[in-house]
Amino acid sequence: MSLEIAVAAALFTGVVAYSVLGGADFGSGFYDLTAGGTRRGAELRRQVDHSIGPVWEANHVWLIFVLVVWWTGFPSTFAAVATTLAVPLVLALVGIVLRGSAFAFRKYAATVAQARFFGVVFAASSVVTPFFLGTVAGAIASGRVPAAGEGDPWSSWTGATSLVGGVVAVGTCAFLAGVFLVTDAARAGKTGLTAALRRRVLVVGLVTGAVVLAALVPLHDDAPTLWTGLTGRALPLVLVSFVAGTTTVALVAVRRFGPARWSAVLAVASVVSGWGVAQYPWLLVDEVTLAQAAGAPATLQGLLVAVGLAVVLVLPALGYLLWLTQTQAWSGAPEAPAVSAGPPPGPGARPRRR
Amino acid sequence: MDLLTGLTTLAADVPDPAGLLPARQQMALSLGWHIVLACFGVAFPTMILVMHWRGVHRDDPLALVLARRWAKVSAVLFAIGAVSGTVLSFEMGLLWPGLMGRFGDVLGLPFAFEGVAFFLEAIFLGIYLYGWGRIPPRRHLLMLVPMALTGIAGTFSVLAVNGWMNNPTGFRIVDGEVTDVDPWAAMFNSGVLWQFLHMWVAAFMVAGFSIAAVYAAGMLRGRRDRHHRLGFTVPFAFASVAALLQPAIGHLLGSRLADTQPAKLAAFELATETESPSPLRLGGLLVDGEVRWSIDIPYLGSVIARNSLTAPVQGLDTIPLDEQPPVNITHLAFQSMVGIGTALALLALVYWVARWRGHDLLRPEARGGTWLLRAAVAAGPLAVVALEAGWIATEVGRQPWVVYGVMRTTEAAGNASTALWWVLGASALLYAAMTVGAVLVLRSMARRWREGDESLPSPYGPELERVEEQRR
Numbered sequence: 134m135s136l137e138i139a140v141a142a143a144l145f146t147g148v149v150a151y152s153v154l155g156g157a158d159f160g161s162g163f164y165d166l167t168a169g170g171t172r173r174g175a176e177l178r179r180q181v182d183h184s185i186g187p188v189w190e191a192n193h194v195w196l197i198f199v200l201v202v203w204w205t206g207f208p209s210t211f212a213a214v215a216t217t218l219a220v221p222l223v224l225a226l227v228g229i230v231l232r233g234s235a236f237a238f239r240k241y242a243a244t245v246a247q248a249r250f251f252g253v254v255f256a257a258s259s260v261v262t263p264f265f266l267g268t269v270a271g272a273i274a275s276g277r278v279p280a281a282g283e284g285d286p287w288s289s290w291t292g293a294t295s296l297v298g299g300v301v302a303v304g305t306c307a308f309l310a311g312v313f314l315v316t317d318a319a320r321a322g323k324t325g326l327t328a329a330l331r332r333r334v335l336v337v338g339l340v341t342g343a344v345v346l347a348a349l350v351p352l353h354d355d356a357p358t359l360w361t362g363l364t365g366r367a368l369p370l371v372l373v374s375f376v377a378g379t380t381t382v383a384l385v386a387v388r389r390f391g392p393a394r395w396s397a398v399l400a401v402a403s404v405v406s407g408w409g410v411a412q413y414p415w416l417l418v419d420e421v422t423l424a425q426a427a428g429a430p431a432t433l434q435g436l437l438v439a440v441g442l443a444v445v446l447v448l449p450a451l452g453y454l455l456w457l458t459q460t461q462a463w464s465g466a467p468e469a470p471a472v473s474a475g476p477p478p479g480p481g482a483r484p485r486r487r
Numbered sequence: 488m489d490l491l492t493g494l495t496t497l498a499a500d501v502p503d504p505a506g507l508l509p510a511r512q513q514m515a516l517s518l519g520w521h522i523v524l525a526c527f528g529v530a531f532p533t534m535i536l537v538m539h540w541r542g543v544h545r546d547d548p549l550a551l552v553l554a555r556r557w558a559k560v561s562a563v564l565f566a567i568g569a570v571s572g573t574v575l576s577f578e579m580g581l582l583w584p585g586l587m588g589r590f591g592d593v594l595g596l597p598f599a600f601e602g603v604a605f606f607l608e609a610i611f612l613g614i615y616l617y618g619w620g621r622i623p624p625r626r627h628l629l630m631l632v633p634m635a636l637t638g639i640a641g642t643f644s645v646l647a648v649n650g651w652m653n654n655p656t657g658f659r660i661v662d663g664e665v666t667d668v669d670p671w672a673a674m675f676n677s678g679v680l681w682q683f684l685h686m687w688v689a690a691f692m693v694a695g696f697s698i699a700a701v702y703a704a705g706m707l708r709g710r711r712d713r714h715h716r717l718g719f720t721v722p723f724a725f726a727s728v729a730a731l732l733q734p735a736i737g738h739l740l741g742s743r744l745a746d747t748q749p750a751k752l753a754a755f756e757l758a759t760e761t762e763s764p765s766p767l768r769l770g771g772l773l774v775d776g777e778v779r780w781s782i783d784i785p786y787l788g789s790v791i792a793r794n795s796l797t798a799p800v801q802g803l804d805t806i807p808l809d810e811q812p813p814v815n816i817t818h819l820a821f822q823s824m825v826g827i828g829t830a831l832a833l834l835a836l837v838y839w840v841a842r843w844r845g846h847d848l849l850r851p852e853a854r855g856g857t858w859l860l861r862a863a864v865a866a867g868p869l870a871v872v873a874l875e876a877g878w879i880a881t882e883v884g885r886q887p888w889v890v891y892g893v894m895r896t897t898e899a900a901g902n903a904s905t906a907l908w909w910v911l912g913a914s915a916l917l918y919a920a921m922t923v924g925a926v927l928v929l930r931s932m933a934r935r936w937r938e939g940d941e942s943l944p945s946p947y948g949p950e951l952e953r954v955e956e957q958r959r
Contacts, residue, residue: 187616197602205599230570238924243927243930435596447607
């Protein structure tokens with residue numbers, strides 16, 4: 134394997150990880166947004182808070198990893214994409230900023246009214262952001278980013294493939310998140326919430342599946358290179374994704390939530406990988422190949438050192454965190470007793486003077 | 488002030504790309520905002536570590552309460568620091584396509600290591616925050632150690648990039664093409680070590696003085712209990728050590744400038760012409776090429792900048808006009824940093840010397856205690872001002888270069904301008920909203936803690952409790 138392919142593989146692993154882990158966080162916003170009024174939605178919102186609270190920050194870093202490896206490994210294409218797709222990138226960025234800050238603010242908000250406000254901002258931006266990131270992927274995949282950059286600021290990302298990319302991103306995020314949320318709810322023994330979530334996950338899964346299938350139609354004319362790849366080299370991955378997606382819906386239907394998590398992850402990971410394999414060897418489709426875009430060999434080697442370090446240091450730590458959240462370990466009450474050692478200080482320990 | 492920066496450098500006679508001015512303002516806004524949060528990300532975990540350690544090993548429940556509250560505060564700061572950091576990574580491409588397209592593979596490697604460090608910090612923050620009461624106490628405490636270490640690694644990596652922009656190395660330019668790229672040489676450039684130390688120590692000053700200021704304000708309002716004393720003393724101790732070390736580090740960093748960036752040094756010292764020995768100019772402005780309203784101390788300029796009684800500070804007259812930074816901004820920013828830094832070091836010295844001699848200035852009846860507390864309250868915002876001033880001094884002082892001596896800032900910017908002005912307007916609103924949100928939330932946390940509410944309710948708390956009661 135050549136250096137640039139190794140770096141591209143690491144980069145794309147980041148894209149897949151962000152789609153799966155970050156996607157599940159983003160998708161939670163969909164359920165939060167549609168949970169209903171303050172009272173009716175309280176239990177679901179609390180579940181969202183509990184499920185993504187410990188992990189969203191770490192899952193978010195995949196995006197930074199992708200950006201950094203991209204501009205270091207393939208610098209000129211990063212500049213080209215940034216100048217051409219500035220509009221959707223900025224809109225996605227606004228969504229990321231609003232979402233991250235509003236989620237943290239909601240958790241510690243002073244009043245229910247404030248919590249509602251921050252909650253709406255968090256949930257709405259969670260839905261909007263994957264859409265714009267999806268349009269960016271669609272713009273690249275349909276060959277609308279010129280190698281020199283400065284492509285059309287609007288038509289470059291409003292083509293059929295881009296819009297399909299956006300809708301598919303929103304749908305897959307919601308589907309993934311739903312499977313994780315319903316599993317967490319079932320494990321915590323919240324029967325009412327589990328039943329409600331299960332119904333909604335099934336609807337989201339079927340709609341998303343239909344959209345993904347229907348989305349293949351416009352790709353044929355709008356993104357011929359991608360189409361050729363999807364129906365050729367990447368076909369096995371597309372099929373895996375279809376089977377895994379269908380299996381997930383079936384597993385959720387029969388309430389086998391634990392295994393459904395794995396097939397949902399497989400479905401999303403294979404659909405995203407399918408995109409990557411389909412457009413190989415292009416980085417910017419029909420414009421620049423990976424080999425043409427690669428930066429200096431010494432830098433690519435250095436990047437692989439950084440990636441190796443990440444494998445050794447980050448993955449075990451991330452595994453520990455995910456293990457804590459995805460097993461019984463942390464499925465208790467979201468707030469443990471105030472202090473782990475010794476009794477909580479009463480008013481006597483902290484005299485209040487004005 | 489940032490607007491001035493842009494206007495002053497735009498005065499060059501080369502036509503500038505349309506995206507330059509909005510790009511500069513955008514970068515100034517987002518980096519200037521993020522750098523404060525970054526200080527907390529770097530220094531806060533170490534302080535929580537000390538507090539938590541005290542709680543576990545000395546069996547001090549009050550220290551545990553403080554550690555736990557600080558962890559919640561750091562969660563809020565970390566979240567908005569992470570998103571503002573993401574903004575910066577998008578902006579590298581959106582605002583500076585010329586720099587990233589050409590030098591992305593030269594300067595990028597440290598960012599990759601920063602990414603690894605940030606990843607670890609985010610993971611362990613998640614484990615630590617949600618681990619209260621769920622992980623055995625000693626192991627829980629250990630989760631803070633990687634966060635303290637990644638603060639060091641992350642700071643080093645980011646400063647490696649900035650050090651490279653100030654001392655570019657690790658590549659050659661042949662026929663206008665960048666070749667012979669050695670990213671390791673670029674990363675370990677000659678400026679990185681002192682720049683890193685300067686910034687790392689600054690982070691402890693900013694976080695330490697800011698946190699101590701909160702408890703000092705509480706004590707001024709009469710809340711001089713042990714809770715406030717402990718909350719003040721630990722961060723103040725960190726800030727004190729940092730403030731006393733900083734002048735020495737700054738001096739070593741600054742003494743490189745005579746060789747590496749004479750234009751920046753000349754602007755720092757307001758040296759219009761080469762004088763031997765050079766005086767130290769306090770205050771003053773450059774008006775029509777003349778220095779006005781400055782207080783000159785003979786010899787001291789040479790002593791401070793060159794470690795010599797006679798060596799001169801090279802004057803601005805030796806530097807072509809189109810290679811000079813905006814002199815007044817650079818000079819004033821530099822002097823503000825040094826002035827405030829000196830005052831903060833003195834404050835630390837006064838407090839600890841008094842304490843060593845048996846005057847505990849935190850006791851309600853102590854003479855001078857009120858003044859010390861007022862100064863400690865002011866020290867928080869002042870440390871932030873010094874940080875921003877230092878950052879302006881080094882960044883504006885590097886102009887007109889984005890890569891010193893190699894690439895001008897004008898070459899790094901793109902051509903989009905209308906869009907960038909809109910983005911700038913929108914980000915100003917966004918950052919203002921984030922600031923308001925953070926202040927609002929942190930204040931309400933403090934208020935509820937004062938009222939004895941230890942675990943804050945979940946997002947829809949009060950309502951949820953009612954829902955559950957109804958269900959029963």
